[in-house]
Amino acid sequence: MDFRPIPSDSIIIHAVGDVGPRRVDYGEPVESLLAAVHEKLKEADLRFCQLEWNLSTRGCMNWGKHTTWYGRVHPDNVKSLLHGGFDVVSHASNHCFDYGPEALLETIEVLRRNRIHVIGVGKDLKEARRPAILERKGVKVGFLAYNFELTPECEAREEKPGSVPIRVSTYYEAQDWGPGQPPKIITIPLEDDVRTMEEDIRQLRRQVDVLVVSMHWGVHFVPGMLAMYQPAVGHRAIDAGADLIVGHHPHLIKGIEVYKGRVIFYSLGNFAMETPRHLKPPPGVKGDRISALYRKWRVEPGWERYGAPPDTRYSMVARCAVSKSGIQRVSFLPVWCNQRAEPEILSPGDPRFQDVLHYAEPWCEELGTTLTVEGDEVVVHNLEAKR
Numbered sequence: 555m556d557f558r559p560i561p562s563d564s565i566i567i568h569a570v571g572d573v574g575p576r577r578v579d580y581g582e583p584v585e586s587l588l589a590a591v592h593e594k595l596k597e598a599d600l601r602f603c604q605l606e607w608n609l610s611t612r613g614c615m616n617w618g619k620h621t622t623w624y625g626r627v628h629p630d631n632v633k634s635l636l637h638g639g640f641d642v643v644s645h646a647s648n649h650c651f652d653y654g655p656e657a658l659l660e661t662i663e664v665l666r667r668n669r670i671h672v673i674g675v676g677k678d679l680k681e682a683r684r685p686a687i688l689e690r691k692g693v694k695v696g697f698l699a700y701n702f703e704l705t706p707e708c709e710a711r712e713e714k715p716g717s718v719p720i721r722v723s724t725y726y727e728a729q730d731w732g733p734g735q736p737p738k739i740i741t742i743p744l745e746d747d748v749r750t751m752e753e754d755i756r757q758l759r760r761q762v763d764v765l766v767v768s769m770h771w772g773v774h775f776v777p778g779m780l781a782m783y784q785p786a787v788g789h790r791a792i793d794a795g796a797d798l799i800v801g802h803h804p805h806l807i808k809g810i811e812v813y814k815g816r817v818i819f820y821s822l823g824n825f826a827m828e829t830p831r832h833l834k835p836p837p838g839v840k841g842d843r844i845s846a847l848y849r850k851w852r853v854e855p856g857w858e859r860y861g862a863p864p865d866t867r868y869s870m871v872a873r874c875a876v877s878k879s880g881i882q883r884v885s886f887l888p889v890w891c892n893q894r895a896e897p898e899i900l901s902p903g904d905p906r907f908q909d910v911l912h913y914a915e916p917w918c919e920e921l922g923t924t925l926t927v928e929g930d931e932v933v934v935h936n937l938e939a940k941r
Contacts, residue, residue, distance in 0.1 A: 560875045560882050565690045567766070568598035569872040570889075570897075571802040571822030574606040575634035576627045576830065584633035587826050590898045594887070595871070596639045599690040602697065603635070603825065604770065604802040605643045605672075608650070609664045613657030615839075618706050623835045625652035629664045634826070636668060642686050644699035644768040646674025646717035647803065651708035655715040674699025674768065675710070675717045682710040682718045683750070685758045693878050696762035698754055702743075702771035702783075703803055717770075720747040722783050741783040748787060752794040759795035764876040767796045772821055774804040775849050777865060778917045780820055785811065792816045797881050798874055805866050807910070809917030810886075810925075810934055817884045817934055820917075823869040824862070828895045831861030860895040867891045868910045871899065873931060885931040902930055 577584045588595070595601055608626040615623060635643065643665055650658055658675060665672040676682035686697040701708070701717040710716035721744040726737040751767075758765055769788070773779045788799050792813050799818040801808070808821035831853050853861040860867075869889035875882040888900045888910035900907040911925065911932060918925055918934075926933045 561877050563691065563693075564875045564877040564882050565599035565693050565695075566597065567600045567602065567695065567764075567798075567872075567874045567876060568595055569602040569766070569800045569819075569822065569874070570825040571604055571869065572606050572805065572824050572827050573603045573635070574627075574827045574829070575631040576607065576624070576828040577634055578628040578630045580828075584631065585637045587634045587828070587896060588638040590896060591871075591889070592638050594899050598873070600642065600688060600695060601638065601640045602642045602644070602766070602768070602800065603638070603640050604647065604768065605635070605645045605661075605665075606647060606649050606827065607631070608653050608657040608661045610653060610657035610660040612660050613653035613655070615836075616652050616654060616706070619649075619652050620839050622649060622652055623839050624830050624833075625649045626657055629660065632664050632668050632670070635670060640670060641688060642671045642673060642697045644674045644697075644770070645672055646682070646699040646701035646768070647770045648701070648703035648705045648708065650675055650701070650717050651705060658715050671697070673697050674701060674770075675715070677715050678713050679710040679716075679718070680712075682716065683754055685754070687758075687762060693764065693876060694762040695764045695766065695876065696758045697766050697768065698751075698758060699768035700751055700770070702769065720744065720751060720787065722781075739782065741781045743783045743787055748790060751787075752790060755791060755794040755796055763878045764797050764880060765795055766798045766800065767791050769799055769801045770803045771801055772804040772808065775806065775863060776804070777806060778808065778920070780808065784820060785818075788818045788820075789813050792818075797876070798884070800872060805862060807865075807868050807870060807914050807917075809921045810914070810923050811921040812923050812934065816881070817874075819872050819886075822872060823889075824866050824891060824895075825869050825889065825897050826891070826895055827862075828859065829861055830859065832858035857893050860891060860893055865913060868913050869897060870910065870914070883933070885928070885933040887931060902927060
């Protein structure tokens with residue numbers, strides 16, 4: 555992508571990764587979670603995020619997922635999303651069914667009642683596949699969402715609530731003759747699910763000027779690593795008509811790829827994930843130790859309210875200028891998350907701006923993508939000519 559001026563008829567889309575508000579549960583002002591970023595977020599015409607927690611008082615804990623007992627929060631936490639100005643929310647994730655169908659359905663109800671479009675989940679598969687279509691300044695933008703992180707029963711089916719699934723099979727292949735050597739991990743998406751995604755995209759393509767696809771996917775907590783299925787599915791989504799792919803779930807920034815002039819953010823990282831490591835879980839429930847399977851780390855003193863490896867503090871806001879003729883410019887704003895899980899958009903003079911940039915650059919270079927600082931943005935360029 556070159557650096558020509560953005561057409562005057564363009565609109566701006568801001569997209570962020572995982573958000574898990576719980577200020578109401580803490581007894582704190584809902585505005586405080588996004589206080590440092592809400593003005594910048596609202597500079598955009600459309601705003602998107604991935605909602606991790608159920609906004610509900612209903613349902614009961616899925617004991618197969620008991621380590622995320624904190625995945626349900628009071629419905630009034632939606633006010634944090636409203637303060638951020640989010641127009642579209644994906645709830646398609648491995649947490650959407652933590653408290654069963656009742657909590658999921660209440661979450662959908664709460665979002666819709668507050669005029670927030672929710673995608674990727676529904677009372678059945680037909681509803682979960684339904685896109686959100688929004689228009690700003692005459693530009694129509696469509697959103698779809700898919701979930702690859704399928705915990706038991708979280709997929710939607712006919713007459714069953716859940717998320718839109720793309721199922722993936724995992725195989726292991728020896729790469730060396732020595733015993734105990736790391737294997738090659740082969741991941742193959744279910745062809746029927748991918749074709750369903752392609753059908754959704756093709757149908758939506760005829761109705762909108764710009765098409766954004768949200769993917770809850772990838773290897774969490776492992777720096778830089780992409781699963782084999784991710785580029786394969788991402789490329790097929792673009793071939794079918796997607797203009798932009800925004801990924802989340804790994805809780806880390808991952809690489810950015812440009813394929814046929816379209817950008818894939820493999821992971822935007824955490825944005826406002828309130829994880830209560832300082833609170834005791836309910837009786838009989840063990841604390842969350844899943845990340846210990848991937849990396850050895852301990853929560854640092856003072857970071858209990860955002861207990862995650864240090865590089866999960868790096869984040870970004872994807873910033874996309876679009877018009878009726880499609881994507882005009884793609885960039886991101888570097889973000890840093892503090893001890894209270896509150897994101898802060900960084901200025902180029904802040905050393906942390908460079909920290910985020912230097913963290914992202916190697917993963918982007920591996921994918922053939924170049925990043926250039928222009929003002930307070932990091933521009934994704936060297937894109938191929940538009941189709």
